[in-house]
Structures are given as C-alpha cells and as structure tokens.
Amino acid sequence: MKQAGRITGEALILAGEAVKPGITTKHLDDIIRHYIEKCGAKPSFLGYGGFPASACISINDQVIHGIPSANTILQEGDIVKIDVGAYYRGFHGDSANTFACGKISAEAERLIRVTKESFWKGVEQVKEGNRIGDIGSAIETHVTESGYSVVKRYVGHGVGQELHESPEVPNYGKAGRGPRLAVGMTLAIEPMVNVGTSDVIELSDGWTVLTRDRKLSAHYEHSIALTENGVEVLTYIE
Ligand code: MG
Ligand code: MG
Numbered sequence: 001m002k003q004a005g006r007i008t009g010e011a012l013i014l015a016g017e018a019v020k021p022g023i024t025t026k027h028l029d030d031i032i033r034h035y036i037e038k039c040g041a042k043p044s045f046l047g048y049g050g051f052p053a054s055a056c057i058s059i060n061d062q063v064i065h066g067i068p069s070a071n072t073i074l075q076e077g078d079i080v081k082i083d084v085g086a087y088y089r090g091f092h093g094d095s096a097n098t099f100a101c102g103k104i105s106a107e108a109e110r111l112i113r114v115t116k117e118s119f120w121k122g123v124e125q126v127k128e129g130n131r132i133g134d135i136g137s138a139i140e141t142h143v144t145e146s147g148y149s150v151v152k153r154y155v156g157h158g159v160g161q162e163l164h165e166s167p168e169v170p171n172y173g174k175a176g177r178g179p180r181l182a183v184g185m186t187l188a189i190e191p192m193v194n195v196g197t198s199d200v201i202e203l204s205d206g207w208t209v210l211t212r213d214r215k216l217s218a219h220y221e222h223s224i225a226l227t228e229n230g231v232e233v234l235t236y237i238e
Contacts, residue, residue, distance in 0.1 A: 001186055001225060001234055004089070004092055007041045007086040008094065009235040010237060012095050014032070019080050019099040020074065033055075040088070043055070043084075044085025054084075056081075056083040057072075057083075058081040059081070061210050061211045063151055064083060064219060066207070077105065079218065081099075082097060085163055092159055093223050093235050094163060094188040094235070096219045098219055107195065115218040115219065118142040118191045121141075130180070131176055132177075133173040133175055135169060136169070136178075137175040138175075139171045149196070151171065154192060155168045158188070183226055183227060193218050194216070199212035223235045
C-alpha cells in the first residue's frame with residue numbers, strides 16, 4: 001500500500017506541476033500514465049467501469065470523473081481537479097488534488113484551502129475506536145462553517161486490493177455513528193466541496209459530474225492507513 005501510494009502521489013505531483021494555460025487535459029493524462037507505467041505499476045482508473053483514461057480531470061464546475069481530452073485546453077483562472085490511482089503489486093493508491101491554472105480568483109483560492117483543511121479535519125478523527133461518522137462529521141462541520149457545501153452523492157471509500165472497498169466514507173454524517181475504525185484499515189478520504197449547492201448532475205458522456213448550479217467545486221483526496229502508531233497518509237509526498 002505504501003509503494004502504490006507513493007507512485008500515486010508522485011504521479012499527481014508531476015501532473016500538478018504541468019498545469020498551466022494552453023495545456024490540454026490529455027497532456028496531463030499522458031504524464032500520469034507514463035509515470036505510473038515507468039514505475040512498473042498500472043493506472044487504476046484506465047478501463048475501470050469502462051473509463052477511457054488514466055486520470056479523472058475535472059475543471060471548475062466539474063466535480064469529479066471528468067474525461068481528459070485533446071480538445072480541453074486549460075485557461076488562465078481555471079481550477080483543475082486531478083484524480084489518480086496506481087495499482088502496484090496487488091494494491092491500489094487513490095489521491096486527488098485541485099490545482100490553480102495561473103492566477104485564480106480569491107473565491108477559488110479559499111475554496112481549495114477549505115477543502116484541504118476539511119480533509120485534515122477528517123484525518124484527525126482517524127483513531128482506533130472512533131467511527132466512520134466522526135470523519136464525515138468533522139469534514140462537513142468545517143465545510144459548512146466556512147459557508148460551502150459537501151457533495152453527498154459521492155463518497156470516500158475503503159481502498160486496498162480493490163480500488164473501491166467497503167466501508168463507504170461519506171463527507172458528512174453524525175459523530176459516533178457508523179462502522180468502528182480499527183488498526184489495519186486503509187481508507188480513501190476525499191472531500192468534494194462546492195461553493196453553492198451540494199446538488200450535482202451527470203453529463204451525457206456518462207462520467208462527468210458537475211454542480212447543479214454551475215458554481216465551483218474542489219476535491220482533495222489521500223489514501224490513509226490506520227496503524228498501531230497512528231495515521232499514515234500513504235499518498236502524501238513530503
Ligand atoms: Mg480518487
Ligand atoms: Mg477515491
């Protein structure tokens with residue numbers, strides 16, 4: 001899991017560094033696929049449920065599951081969500097981040113910051129004996145107190161030998177509810193945060209999810225492990 005996580009995290013950083021005006025999302029996807037394959041791993045998303053690329057790349061009001069395209073050219077001011085998975089020696093890593101393309105608005109900056117903060121608020125709740133609801137409650141509380149909303153239609157998840165495993169890890173919920181956390185669990189925690197409504201719609205391409213009110217959305221995800229020594233964030237690169 002650590003090795004798969006490292007490859008995933010490194011691929012995401014490489015793609016993030018390439019985000020700039022004039023670049024296509026297909027180019028970012030190529031960077032990710034080449035790096036993952038160079039490491040002897042496989043892109044987890046390629047062919048998953050028929051998904052046609054190695055990464056999901058979603059811009060501005062697109063929440064998740066955007067399909068990279070040679071026709072999608074990044075513009076100054078875009079916020080670019082890149083979601084990556086790598087499968088290595090039997091295990092998956094899963095991680096996402098939101099990158100600024102050139103100079104972005106103050107609102108976009110704040111949205112990205114609050115989304116990251118909410119992830120770490122969730123991670124603080126990952127300890128033996130706590131419950132899944134503690135994670136979601138901490139995320140949702142920080143997001144709503146910041147004036148934003150969490151997407152409810154899509155959630156985090158267990159990650160390991162399969163990309164998506166039980167339990168579901170919602171970005172909302174009640175503290176003290178849900179499955180109990182135990183040493184050895186590996187989870188993908190991934191707040192999706194909207195400036196406006198939490199409602200989302202799916203495009204006719206069968207993949208791209210966007211906000212119903214077409215306002216901005218941000219995403220931040222890491223795969224984490226609960227160990228005897230506490231939490232390890234497997235896809236986080238120092
Ligand atoms: Mg992901
Ligand atoms: Mg995930």
